[in-house]
Amino acid sequence: MRFPAFLTFPLLSLALLAQAPAPTPSLGERVKAERPVVEKLLASFDYPEAKTRAEALLPAARPAFNKTDNTTLIQSCSAFLDSAEAYRLATEAADSAGAWEKALEYAKAAQGLASECYAGLKDPFANMVSYYGQAGVRAKQVLEENDARIKELKAKTNLDPGERQELDLALSVEKELADSPKWVKFFQTYLDVSKRESVAYDPLVKVMEEKLKGEANQVADYKAGNGEVTKWVEAVISTPAYLEAQGDKAGRARWLYRLAVLDPESKKVQHQLDILHGKAVAAPAKPAKKGKKG
Numbered sequence: 097m098r099f100p101a102f103l104t105f106p107l108l109s110l111a112l113l114a115q116a117p118a119p120t121p122s123l124g125e126r127v128k129a130e131r132p133v134v135e136k137l138l139a140s141f142d143y144p145e146a147k148t149r150a151e152a153l154l155p156a157a158r159p160a161f162n163k164t165d166n167t168t169l170i171q172s173c174s175a176f177l178d179s180a181e182a183y184r185l186a187t188e189a190a191d192s193a194g195a196w197e198k199a200l201e202y203a204k205a206a207q208g209l210a211s212e213c214y215a216g217l218k219d220p221f222a223n224m225v226s227y228y229g230q231a232g233v234r235a236k237q238v239l240e241e242n243d244a245r246i247k248e249l250k251a252k253t254n255l256d257p258g259e260r261q262e263l264d265l266a267l268s269v270e271k272e273l274a275d276s277p278k279w280v281k282f283f284q285t286y287l288d289v290s291k292r293e294s295v296a297y298d299p300l301v302k303v304m305e306e307k308l309k310g311e312a313n314q315v316a317d318y319k320a321g322n323g324e325v326t327k328w329v330e331a332v333i334s335t336p337a338y339l340e341a342q343g344d345k346a347g348r349a350r351w352l353y354r355l356a357v358l359d360p361e362s363k364k365v366q367h368q369l370d371i372l373h374g375k376a377v378a379a380p381a382k383p384a385k386k387g388k389k390g
Contacts, residue, residue: 122174122178123153123155123175123178123179123181123182124174124177124178124181126153127153127178127181127182127185130149130150130153130185131185133149134146134149134150134185134188134189137149137189138188138189138192141345141346141349141372141373143189143192143193143194143349143350143353144193144353146189146192146193147186147189147190147192147193147195149189150182150185150186150188150189150190151186151189151190153182153185153186154179154182154183154186154202155179155182158179158209159172159175159176159179160172161173161176161212161213161216163216163220166220166221166224169216169217169220169221170286172213172216173213173216173217173286173290176209176210176212176213177209177210177213177290177293179205179206179209180205180206180207180209180210180213180293180297181206183202183203183205183206183209184202184203184206184297184300186198186199186202187199187202187203187206187300187304190202191304191350192349192350192353193353193357194350194352194353194354194355194356194357194358195357196304196307196308196311196354196357197308199304200301200304200305200308203297203300203301203304204301206297206300207297207298207300207301210290210293210294210295210296210297211294213290213293213294214290214291214293214294215294217286217287217290218287218290218291221283221284221286221287222287224279224283225280225283225284225287228276228277228279228280228283229276229280231272231276232272232273232276232277232280235269235270235272235273235276236273238269239266239269239270239273242266245262245266246263246266249262249263249266250263311354314328315328318331325358325359326358326359326361326362328358329355329358329359329362329365330359330362330364332355333355333362333364333365333368334364338351339351339352339368345372348372349369349372352365352368352369352372353369356369
């Protein structure tokens, strides 16, 4: 009975991977813990503070992608996706706080991290899926071809050294047959998740790019402002219809914070923000002028 060498492929690195404790706390865990705090600040329209809290989670430096082996590939990809989630949260907060340029920067950073994760895993893990798929097929074939001999060996009470070696090899192939589908699923799951995440941030980047482009067009279309952002801000904040068009309080808050970023010195914008937060009272509406009697 002969057994192909590839059926005894060592799983040492993968076994170590399964036993290795996860770093505590990871960036992903810190983002998960901080997200409710940021969301509460956003719900109370404290967008600048939400932005500050989210930005505090951003890694000081881009993580390195270590391609040494399967263990380092997974660790690197996890670090990249955790960083991408931190950038997602910072994008959401920066967008609400009116820092659209920063929001786009963060969204692109998240997009790049997720894309690099998938690019790093794609080929080696696809190879592992193929390897274990073929290993399972070959193990099944070997066991079927040697079924009678294996049953004979298992039925014996006393085995000589050669027979013991034969049976041990057979048992290792049986284990390979049982384990191969698990490893196929293991590596395929990482491939599927990293592929999904590699495109998850594309819509976020697109939305921020479109918002900035739309705003730039509005500024350019305001002829009286000659392309000056502060003049455009003065014009729209002086026209109540623009504020009313923003819909609910959250929409108005996001719009006002954007104007405050574009023109931090605008007292009119700050006054509207003070009204929004209950720090000032809106002036009573002027009564409509009556028409002249004929």
